[in-house]
Amino acid sequence: MxxxxxxxxxxxxxxxxxxxxxxxxxxxxxxxxxxxxxxxxxxxxxxxxxxxxxxxxxxxxxxxxxxxxxxxxxxxxxxxxxxxxxxxxxxxxxxxxxxxxxxxxxxxxxxxxxxxxxxxxxxxxxLAQAEAVMDVIHAKTEDALQVAVGGVDGKVSTLISDLRGEILTTLANIEVNIDYPEYDDAVEMSHTILKPRLTTVQQELEQILRQAQTGKVIRDGIATAIVGRPNVGKSSLLNRLLQEERAIVTDIAGTTRDTVEGTLRLGHIILNLIDTAGIRETEDVVEAIGVEKSRQMIEQAQLTLVVLNNNEVLTDGDRELLALTAYKPRLVLINKMDLANQLDVEQLGLNNQEIIKISALEDWGLNQLEQKIQELFSLEDFTTAQLEQFVSNVRHIGLIEKASQSIRAALEAIELEMPIDLITVDIQDAWESLGEILGTEAKTDLIDELFSQFCLGK
Ligand SMILES: Nc1nc2c(ncn2[C@@H]2O[C@H](COP(=O)(O)OP(=O)(O)OP(=O)(O)O)[C@@H](O)[C@H]2O)c(=O)[nH]1
Ligand SMILES: [Mg+2]
Missing domain, CATH: 3.30.1360.120 (Probable tRNA modification gtpase trme; domain 1)
Structure with missing residues (x-):
C-alpha cells in the first residue's frame, strides 16, 4: 500500500x-x-x-x-x-x-x-475553494468574510462548473456533427444555433465580471494614495481619517520620507490609505527615494487624493501633480481652509465635483470626503446570497476575462462565417480558462506557488 x-x-x-x-x-x-x-x-x-x-x-x-x-x-x-x-x-x-x-x-x-x-x-x-480558505483567514470585514465563505462552500465553483457544463455540451454537439455529418439526430451546430448559445454564455461571463468588481473591492479594499507637495498636510489628513497619530506631522517640509499606511472602513468599502512623501525636486538622497516612491504610488493607486494648500498660490509642482492624476479616479482636496485664502480655485480649471475643501487641523470637510468616495465607488446593490457568489480573487477574475475574450472571438468568427472547427478552438480555450480556476487544468508550479502563500498549519 x-x-x-x-x-x-x-x-x-x-x-x-x-x-x-x-x-x-x-x-x-x-x-x-x-x-x-x-x-x-x-x-x-x-x-x-x-x-x-x-x-x-x-x-x-x-x-x-x-x-x-x-x-x-x-x-x-x-x-x-x-x-x-x-x-x-x-x-x-x-x-x-x-x-x-x-x-x-x-x-x-x-x-x-x-x-x-x-x-x-x-x-x-x-482550487477556488482552497484559495477561499485563505480569504476567510484574511477577511477584514463581515462582507469580505461572506464572500470568502461562499467560496469555501463552493458557490463560485458551482457557478464556474455550470458555465463549463454549458460550454462542454456545445463542444460535444459540435464534435458529433464533425464526426458524423450524416447523423441527423445530432443537433445541427450551424452558426445560427451556436450564436445564441454562445451569446448567453458571454452574457453570463460579463455578469460575473461586473459583480467581480464589487467582490474585489469588498475583498481587497481600494488602494488610495494621498499625494501632494511637501507640507500641504497629507500626513495630517491620514491621521485624521484613521483617528490616530499614525504618521509624523511637523511644519518641516519633507517630513514623510517613506510611505505610511492604514485601513479605513467606509460602509461596505475598505480604503487602504497610503500617505506618501511630498513631491518636489530635492538634493536629499533619502527624500528623493521617497519622492520616486510617491510617483509609483500614483501609478498603482486605484484612487488618488491630491492635496493642495489653500494658504499658498498654485505652483508648478501642484500643476504637475494634477496633470499626472487627471486620467485616473481622483479627488482634489484643498486643505488648510482655516487659513487665509491664497489659492485661486478658478485657476485649477477643474470640475467642482472633484474638489473638496477641508481642514485637517480643525477636522472639517472630512465627512464630505468620505461621502464622495462612497459615491465614486458606489457598489452595486446586492443581497447576502449574491455576496456568496461574487468572484473576488484576481487570479479568477483574470481567467474569466480570458474566457470571455475567447467566447467573443468565437462570436466574431461566427459573424465572419468561419468554418465551425476553427470556432471550436476558441470555445475550447474558454473551457480551459475556466478549468484553471477550479484547478482541473492547473500546473504544478502554480499550485505550489498558491499554497506557499498560506499560513503554517493550514
Ligand atoms: N492651519 C492648518 N495647518 C495644517 C493643516 N493641515 C496640516 N497643517 C499643518 O501643516 C504642517 C505640515 O503638515 P503635514 O501633515 O506634516 O504635511 P505633509 O503634507 O505630510 O508634509 P510632508 O510629509 O513634509 O510632505 C504641520 O505643521 C500641520 O500641523 C490645516 O488644515 N490647517
Ligand atoms: Mg507627511
Missing part, C-alpha cells in the same frame, strides 16, 4: 493563548499520536471524537502537557487522510515540545498550506 507521509504543524497563532493545536495528517497520524498519548487507545476510538489525557515523552516517561486529542479518521476529514488535533495548553514551550515529540516519532513538518493542498490534491475541494 502507498503510504502518505504524515505531516504536522502548530495550527494556531504563535504566542501565549488558552489553547494551541498541534495538527497531524497522514497514514501514521493516529499511530504517532497514540504512541505519545496516555489515555484511551486512539487507534480504537470512533472517528470524530475527543479524548482527555496527557502527552508523554516516551524516553523519559515525563508528562509534557495535559491535552484533549481529537481524532478524525479518513476519508471524512479536511485532508481526506487520518487526522489528529492535539489541543495543548497555549504556552509556547509546551506546544513546541509536543510538536518536537511528534516530529521525532515519524511525522515531518508541514509546509505552509500543505494541509489545504492535500485537501485539494485528494479531490475534496477544488
Amino acid at each position: 502507498y503510504l502518505t507521509e504524515t505531516i504536522t504543524a502548530i495550527a494556531t497563532a504563535v504566542g501565549e493563548s488558552a489553547i494551541a493545536i498541534v495538527r497531524l495528517s497522514g497514514d501514521e497520524a493516529l499511530a504517532i499520536a497514540n504512541y505519545l498519548f496516555t489515555g484511551k487507545d486512539l487507534t480504537q476510538v470512533e472517528s470524530h471524537t475527543i479524548h482527555y489525557g496527557h502527552i508523554m515523552d516516551p524516553s523519559t516517561k515525563q508528562h509534557i502537557d495535559e491535552v484533549l486529542v481529537s481524532v478524525f479518521k479518513a476519508p471524512k476529514t479536511f485532508t481526506t487522510e487520518d487526522m489528529v488535533e492535539i489541543n495543548c495548553h497555549g504556552g509556547k514551550m509546551a506546544t513546541e515540545r509536543v510538536l518536537r515529540l511528534v516530529l521525532a516519532n515519524g511525522a515531518r513538518l508541514a509546509q505552509p498550506g500543505e494541509f489545504t493542498k492535500r485537501a485539494f490534491l485528494n479531490g475534496r475541494i477544488d
Whole structure:
C-alpha cells in the first residue's frame, strides 16, 4: 500500500493563548499520536471524537502537557487522510515540545498550506475553494468574510462548473456533427444555433465580471494614495481619517520620507490609505527615494487624493501633480481652509465635483470626503446570497476575462462565417480558462506557488 507521509504543524497563532493545536495528517497520524498519548487507545476510538489525557515523552516517561486529542479518521476529514488535533495548553514551550515529540516519532513538518493542498490534491475541494480558505483567514470585514465563505462552500465553483457544463455540451454537439455529418439526430451546430448559445454564455461571463468588481473591492479594499507637495498636510489628513497619530506631522517640509499606511472602513468599502512623501525636486538622497516612491504610488493607486494648500498660490509642482492624476479616479482636496485664502480655485480649471475643501487641523470637510468616495465607488446593490457568489480573487477574475475574450472571438468568427472547427478552438480555450480556476487544468508550479502563500498549519 502507498503510504502518505504524515505531516504536522502548530495550527494556531504563535504566542501565549488558552489553547494551541498541534495538527497531524497522514497514514501514521493516529499511530504517532497514540504512541505519545496516555489515555484511551486512539487507534480504537470512533472517528470524530475527543479524548482527555496527557502527552508523554516516551524516553523519559515525563508528562509534557495535559491535552484533549481529537481524532478524525479518513476519508471524512479536511485532508481526506487520518487526522489528529492535539489541543495543548497555549504556552509556547509546551506546544513546541509536543510538536518536537511528534516530529521525532515519524511525522515531518508541514509546509505552509500543505494541509489545504492535500485537501485539494485528494479531490475534496477544488482550487477556488482552497484559495477561499485563505480569504476567510484574511477577511477584514463581515462582507469580505461572506464572500470568502461562499467560496469555501463552493458557490463560485458551482457557478464556474455550470458555465463549463454549458460550454462542454456545445463542444460535444459540435464534435458529433464533425464526426458524423450524416447523423441527423445530432443537433445541427450551424452558426445560427451556436450564436445564441454562445451569446448567453458571454452574457453570463460579463455578469460575473461586473459583480467581480464589487467582490474585489469588498475583498481587497481600494488602494488610495494621498499625494501632494511637501507640507500641504497629507500626513495630517491620514491621521485624521484613521483617528490616530499614525504618521509624523511637523511644519518641516519633507517630513514623510517613506510611505505610511492604514485601513479605513467606509460602509461596505475598505480604503487602504497610503500617505506618501511630498513631491518636489530635492538634493536629499533619502527624500528623493521617497519622492520616486510617491510617483509609483500614483501609478498603482486605484484612487488618488491630491492635496493642495489653500494658504499658498498654485505652483508648478501642484500643476504637475494634477496633470499626472487627471486620467485616473481622483479627488482634489484643498486643505488648510482655516487659513487665509491664497489659492485661486478658478485657476485649477477643474470640475467642482472633484474638489473638496477641508481642514485637517480643525477636522472639517472630512465627512464630505468620505461621502464622495462612497459615491465614486458606489457598489452595486446586492443581497447576502449574491455576496456568496461574487468572484473576488484576481487570479479568477483574470481567467474569466480570458474566457470571455475567447467566447467573443468565437462570436466574431461566427459573424465572419468561419468554418465551425476553427470556432471550436476558441470555445475550447474558454473551457480551459475556466478549468484553471477550479484547478482541473492547473500546473504544478502554480499550485505550489498558491499554497506557499498560506499560513503554517493550514
Ligand atoms: N492651519 C492648518 N495647518 C495644517 C493643516 N493641515 C496640516 N497643517 C499643518 O501643516 C504642517 C505640515 O503638515 P503635514 O501633515 O506634516 O504635511 P505633509 O503634507 O505630510 O508634509 P510632508 O510629509 O513634509 O510632505 C504641520 O505643521 C500641520 O500641523 C490645516 O488644515 N490647517
Ligand atoms: Mg507627511
